[in-house]
Amino acid sequence: xxxxxxxxxxIIQSIKIQTMDKLEVALAFTFITLGIILQFTITIIFxxxxxxxxxxxxxxxVNQVYILLGTYFIIQYISWSTYIRGFNKISRFIENGELDxxxxxxxxxxxxxxxxxxxxxxxxxxxxxxxxxxxYGVSQTNADINILSYLFILACAFxxxxxxxxxxxxxxxxxxxxxxxxxxxxxxxxxxxxxxxxKGFTRLVLSIIIPIAFIYSVPARAMVGDLSVKEILATIGIxxxxxxxxxxxxxxxxxxxxxxxx
Amino acid sequence: xNLSKYTTVFxxxxxxxxxxxxxxxxxxxxxxxxxxxxxxxxxxxxxxKAEMLGYSKDQIVTYxxxxxxxxxxxxxxxxxxxxxxxxxxxxxxxxxxxxxLYSYWQSLAKKVFRLIIGLPIILFIFFxxxxxxxxxxxxxxxxxxxxxxxxxxxxxxxFDILIGFIEFWMMHSASIVMITDSxxxxxxxxxxxxxxxxxxxxxxxxxxxxxxxGFFLIDAFLGRxxxxxxxxxxxxxxxxxxxxxxxxxxxxxxxxxxxxxVGA
Numbered sequence: 001x002x003x004x005x006x007x008x009x010x011i012i013q014s015i016k017i018q019t020m021d022k023l024e025v026a027l028a029f030t031f032i033t034l035g036i037i038l039q040f041t042i043t044i045i046f047x048x049x050x051x052x053x054x055x056x057x058x059x060x061x062v063n064q065v066y067i068l069l070g071t072y073f074i075i076q077y078i079s080w081s082t083y084i085r086g087f088n089k090i091s092r093f094i095e096n097g098e099l100d101x102x103x104x105x106x107x108x109x110x111x112x113x114x115x116x117x118x119x120x121x122x123x124x125x126x127x128x129x130x131x132x133x134x135x136y137g138v139s140q141t142n143a144d145i146n147i148l149s150y151l152f153i154l155a156c157a158f159x160x161x162x163x164x165x166x167x168x169x170x171x172x173x174x175x176x177x178x179x180x181x182x183x184x185x186x187x188x189x190x191x192x193x194x195x196x197x198x199k200g201f202t203r204l205v206l207s208i209i210i211p212i213a214f215i216y217s218v219p220a221r222a223m224v225g226d227l228s229v230k231e232i233l234a235t236i237g238i239x240x241x242x243x244x245x246x247x248x249x250x251x252x253x254x255x256x257x258x259x260x261x262x
Numbered sequence: 263x264n265l266s267k268y269t270t271v272f273x274x275x276x277x278x279x280x281x282x283x284x285x286x287x288x289x290x291x292x293x294x295x296x297x298x299x300x301x302x303x304x305x306x307x308x309x310x311k312a313e314m315l316g317y318s319k320d321q322i323v324t325y326x327x328x329x330x331x332x333x334x335x336x337x338x339x340x341x342x343x344x345x346x347x348x349x350x351x352x353x354x355x356x357x358x359x360x361x362x363l364y365s366y367w368q369s370l371a372k373k374v375f376r377l378i379i380g381l382p383i384i385l386f387i388f389f390x391x392x393x394x395x396x397x398x399x400x401x402x403x404x405x406x407x408x409x410x411x412x413x414x415x416x417x418x419x420x421f422d423i424l425i426g427f428i429e430f431w432m433m434h435s436a437s438i439v440m441i442t443d444s445x446x447x448x449x450x451x452x453x454x455x456x457x458x459x460x461x462x463x464x465x466x467x468x469x470x471x472x473x474x475x476g477f478f479l480i481d482a483f484l485g486r487x488x489x490x491x492x493x494x495x496x497x498x499x500x501x502x503x504x505x506x507x508x509x510x511x512x513x514x515x516x517x518x519x520x521x522x523x524v525g526a
Contacts, residue, residue, distance in 0.1 A: 035440030
């Protein structure tokens with residue numbers, strides 16, 4: 001109980017610090033918000049341009065792709081406003097020795113990093129446009145909507161996404177990668193498209209080895225009630241497996257770091 | 263103008279980039295990963311079509327490879343805003359050196375270095391996937407590409423430094439970069455060739471310089487433009503370069519007055 005209370009207190013403090021910080025740079029906030037809306041608009045224009053030339057992409061119509069994109073942006077924005085920022089800083093923390101400071105604190109480092117740089121302000125416009133797009137796609141489709149199934153699969157998607165971020169960030173314990181944020185951003189961007197466009201080995205990789213399919217395409221299909229029980233079970237299985245693997249690699253990396261920096 | 267001091271800047275910047283070559287390679291690896299979706303997406307779109315708006319599937323994939331390579335090489339952000347914000351600009355303005363030319367030669371070294379480092383990767387892709395790509399065999403096309411890349415580098419540099427100068431009047435101007443980066447990349451045609459966009463967006467693109475830093479270069483290289491169109495395009499590139507040079511000069515003078523007035 002004390003453990004939860006301690007973390008809750010730290011989360012509140014992190015939110016307070018980040019809120020104060022952002023309010024001080026209100027103008028920057030305005031420009032970044034505009035930038036996000038612009039990037040979002042450009043993505044929509046891109047897909048609109050594609051659908052002008054093709055009725056479907058990988059068998060998905062434009063409304064299904066809006067649901068997919070809405071899901072993609074929800075995951076991207078929430079993860080960037082919460083856990084990604086902390087994990088992206090690992091290479092810097094290792095280089096400047098700050099990681100030792102965090103390791104000496106009586107908190108779980110993985111959990112601490114996932115909320116240390118939580119951003120409650122920037123997420124507001126971001127999540128609004130993402131949910132807006134999701135519901136626009138939902139309102140335009142003729143399929144039977146299954147929100148409960150979507151929310152459940154989305155929760156699994158977040159765990160898989162978090163696990164992949166942890167795995168990629170753990171590489172830093174072995175060798176420093178400065179552009180790690182660009183690297184995982186580019187990998188996750190492959191999920192902006194329906195998984196069905198990918199064929200053969202690539203599809204296998206994106207379904208099992210880096211299971212982007214389960215992060216974006218599967219939740220979007222869950223929303224339109226297109227998932228079989230087998231696929232739901234597979235999602236749950238993949239979620240557990242990846243969380244387990246990520247914990248294993250993280251602990252291995254930490255051990256290696258601690259033994260090297262004694 | 264004493265060119266030797268700027269060639270030294272070029273050499274130093276080159277050396278710096280050489281030391282950080284792994285970062286450059288990761289940059290290209292990232293660009294390569296993006297190509298995976300491009301390849302499969304256009305494969306899907308072209309499933310029942312031989313061509314679209316005059317592009318064959320091979321040309322489209324080649325377009326993305328070259329635009330990805332070019333932009334990963336020649337679109338490199340400048341630290342101008344940071345230098346104004348932290349006052350390190352003062353180091354340059356007290357020296358017998360032009361800050362703008364200094365920045366130009368420094369960024370030129372970075373861009374040329376990236377173009378050279380990325381070239382074997384591009385050649386390797388063409389070697390492996392030659393059946394799915396459009397191989398340009400006309401030597402003139404390569405010459406045109408080099409000329410147009412040179413002007414594209416100049417346009418992007420001038421635009422970049424101009425955006426950096428905003429810091430003279432506004433703190434935290436770096437947040438604007440997120441907007442300008444998206445605009446530049448979009449109108450340069452890195453996301454999709456401009457001709458695929460709705461007409462009104464194509465019209466907007468015609469009035470901006472960015473089309474001439476990506477889309478135009480590759481269309482000319484792929485042999486999709488006639489001689490007159492290429493000469494006209496290069497003329498537009500030169501016109502934009504001159505116009506931006508003038509604007510940069512004016513903004514620099516005004517900005518410097520403001521910078522010196524606050525005693526930085």
